[in-house]
Amino acid sequence: MIDLLADLLGPDSAPLKPLAPSARPVTPADPETACMGRVSEATLAQLLGLTAGRIRQLQQDGVFQRVGRKDESFDIAASVRAYCDFMRDSVKRQGSTDELKAEKVRQAKAAAEKLEIANAKSRGELVPVAEVRAAWADLLRDVRAGLLAVPSRCGAELATKLAAEDVAVIDREIRLALERLADDR
Incomplete structure (x- = not known):
């Protein structure tokens, strides 16, 4: 199962540790993820390199969904996919914010240059x-x-x-x- 998760995360991810003995894999209803199972909040946090608090925060934000009789566990495959989608969306949002910042900087530089030219004209330093x-x-x-x-x-x-x-x-x-x-x- 560790190798399967490592394949899902990609070659740049941190090495995965075996699941803690307290994590009891349960067969999910989805046959595609039947071999993967479910894990606790702590195990999911360890798997993704996050804190348990961050897992709870992302669950409240709708990124992760708890499953099971008492909603005590997370489906590994669904959680990893959801987290990857969340990170991709974050990168896209960050990219558009960077472009917006760059455009604002460019506009500020253009305005400053225009003001410098106007000041130089008024001082008689520039001629037509x-x-x-x-x-x-x-x-x-x-x-x-x-x-x-x-x-x-x-x-x-x-x-x-x-x-x-x-x-x-x-x-x-x-x-x-x-x-x-x-x-x-």
């Missing part, structure tokens, strides 16, 4: 992206215009030293450099 892009575009337009003016300014100041072809080479190189910068974007 469109304004930054417009400022950079203006600056780069001015830089481009200044660079493109270099060959003609150099040609005018150095007219005696530079030929028109030299000014054209400088102009071509500056334009090429600007095109390469534009292509890298």
